[in-house]
Amino acid sequence: MRISSNQLFQQGLSAMIDKQSTLSRTQLEISSGQRIATASDDPVAAVRAAGLDAAIARGEQYVKNAGFARTRLAAEESAVDNAINVLQRLRDLTLQANNASQSNESRAALGREVREQLDNLLGIANTAIGDGNYLFSGYQEKIQPFTFSNGVLTYHGDDGRRDIQLGPGRSVVDADPGSQVFAGIPKGNGDFEALANSGNTGSAVISVGSVVDNSAWDERSYEIVFTSATDYDIVDDTSTTVSSGTYNQGDTIALAGVTVRLNGLAAAGDRFTIQASERSDVMSIVEQLAQTLETKTSTASERAAQDNGLNVALSDISRAIDHLVEVQTSIGTRLNVVDQEENLNENVNVQLQSTLSGIRDVDIVEAATRFNQTLISLQAAQQAFARVQQLSLFNVL
């Protein structure tokens, strides 16, 4: 084919320009480490990479979230653990006090320790972490959750629980409100309370009792009313006598599906109440114990009242411990969830990163080889151009 001089020149030139542009492109790929400089280089891969970038950023955020949740849950766990230790100490003190060998003075001494432990518990319930954020006040974390005065615990927080997202559609509650950790504890045996009337003149002490027939227990309140030292009526909340019986010391009395045991001598007019468990809080339970210990006793009926009080305190403290252990278990479960989700997110992120790298990163060996090849062919093109341009018939005329 006939070739014009211009064409010969242009061909050589555009070959060099092509090689230069390939060279510069390869250089960019090598220096950035990425195959895709702009989305138009590979639109499908670029769109996938954008999606993966967002997924990775979100996965990293979930890992951060898990870190926050773990900090708060660990703080809550340690507070609840402390509270359980205090309550166990208080249960020991109660058992110690519930002993005939104790005098009024020694009981008062125990009472002082109970009051100290009460302060301790209040401190735990008002635990703050970080920059003055209270752990147990629900949403109102800047407000001290509990105040305790005149034997009455006031909760200033709310029932708010914060969900922390650990993954798509997966979240964990990072702390429980104080109203559900330190309060809301069912008294007695958890189903009902067996209480002695404060005006009892006999020395009978009532046990905590238990529900023996769930279907018969209707959660109403009943009174065991002694008409004499050996006879009693069982009266329901509508003042109707539902049954009567005779009492011997140590007898188990059954009513409405529950049984309680009485020990000691009853007197006519003595009353014992069986009522569905009310909910109380740790501090009030401990305050009740302190007051019981601080009461001086001299008569048999006073001692019986104190024994009844200590029985109640013992079961209430056990309920409180049970309740806190439940909270502790739930925290432990949640900490496990946090760990699992964190691991999951980290693993997923490693996978996403490797997918992203496959899509976007340049194969450095391949790129370096390509760079060298292009360089060599550019040099060849330059030499060929120079040689061809030297040739001219005019030179030899």
Place this chain on the structure above:
Amino acid sequence: MADMMNSALSAIVSYQRALATTSHNIANVNTEGYSRQSVSLGTNIPQNFGFGAIGSGVGVRTIERQFDQFVVDQMRNSSSAYHQAQVYTDLAAQVDRLLSDPDSGVSSALSEFFNSLQQLSDDPSSIPARQGVLAEADNLTSRFASVSGQFTGISQEINTRLRSSVQEINGLASQIAELNESITRARAQTAGNEPNDLLDQRDQALFELSSFMDIKVVKQDGDTVNVFTSTGESIVLNNRSMALGVTSNEFQPTRLEVTLESDSGTREISSLIRGGSLGGALNFREELMDPALAQLGRMSYGLAEAANAQHSAGMTLNGNLGGELFSVAAPEGVASRNNSGGALVSVAIADTSQLSTDNYLLQYNGSSYQLFNARTGSAEPTTGTGTTADPLLAAGMSISLSTTPATGDRFLIQPTAKMSGSLELAISRPEDLAAAAATRVSAASNNRGDAALVTSSVIDPSDPQLLNTATLEFLSPTTYQINGAGSFTYTPGTAIDINGSRITLEGTPVAGDRFTLSSNNGGVGDNRNALALAGLQDRGLFDGGNTSVMESATTLLGEIAVATRASSVQASSQLSLLEQNVARRESVSGVNLEEEAANMLRFQQAYQAAAQAVSTSNSLFQTLINAFR
């Protein structure tokens, strides 16, 4: 002898001409559009004798221009296709680069914004975490603004291109018209000989014109060419050229359109221009820029609408209701400046999930309105009469007119395009970020049942009773009253709506159990609203609820990338086609210096031989003269 002398002289004259042509070829080796010329020689009329005819030398028949009309036409076609793709790629690549870069793209900023809300949900009362959200929100709005600003810049660049292209086209068109005239004259003067250099100049001007737009060239009477756009608008007729011009769009003063002045007046012909750099720029504006701006605007609006709704259902650190988080411009409707009536159009978004990314033209025909998609031209069904009380409803928009327009009046409806760069953060103090829900529910401490709160959220932030305290008290395990009144049936797990809040309880309550709904004042540790805002990342806001704002951003990235890629592939394939055609033309018409050198030698030798023939003829004559002495 005289014959010999005449023949030799005719050869000398002819080879002088041939050498002159070779020299002309060598001189124009680098002239754009030059076609090499060659001398065609022929024998002179022989002298007849009884024994036969004796030749009487050589003469120049013609000087031919070496060219191939088909290749010249092909070059024009591939040039306009190449320039169209090239300009389109140049413009699209600017946006492509901006959106692909994680430091300037929209998707990365959206992802960071939503992550900052997640971060806030970890510690909602933290001022640094709140500042983090504000910073990311600010970053997001400026990304939108910068992408939209890039388009504004490109739009101005297109205006500049239109202006300068129109000038150049006019220059080339009038050059072609003049050349038409010169060629006709030259032909007449030289008794039909080809004015080779003028023809080359005209072909070159046509070639240059084709880089601006697709043209049709029609030969007339063998002398002149008429030039039309590929859609049939005449640009050059014989020795007259029509002037192109620019004018502002009838709806948008900052958008220029191309006009053509013809005998029948000045008309807008933007939509009739195909191919070339002009066609590329106009194509880009209509096919990529307009939908992309509308898409950006739709994302801005959808995000602002959803985030504002959620934010106003929340409570700030100071216990106030959240209010708006973002502000965004209103949808736009403009009347054409050519309208004879004075009706103004107002547009509102009726349903974000139904919004398209197109603009619309509204036309009044004297009795009813027609709505057309501005890009595709297809009619869009509407309901309503167009009054404020009964607006036209179509494609998620609600359109109303201030008065009845005159017949034929037109309006441009841009539901979202003008919102693209307008997203702004409406709050500036970190305290004003509503991370908490506006209300909370607390169970009474002495509840004996095991009914517990599952969730509570605000469903109607505009409820005037929203922050009032309300008490829900159970009368029995299956009935409850609110604020001591009424008796409603309770089903565990079913939502209960009170004062604009929605509460879900589960478990079995006991008569007397109470739950209190109240303002969440002081609930600074509440992260429900922050989580709900973060949840917008995945919520389907567009296309009937199928597309989230994140997906919109990647779709936009993908659309622009695909368009850029396609046009760049198109540009390089058209470029190689153009190069092939140029090579074919060069092969036929280009000057080869070796060939000219060889020709020069050849003609020089022939000239020398002819001169020798003159000399020989002379010496023969001398011999004869001497014989008679």
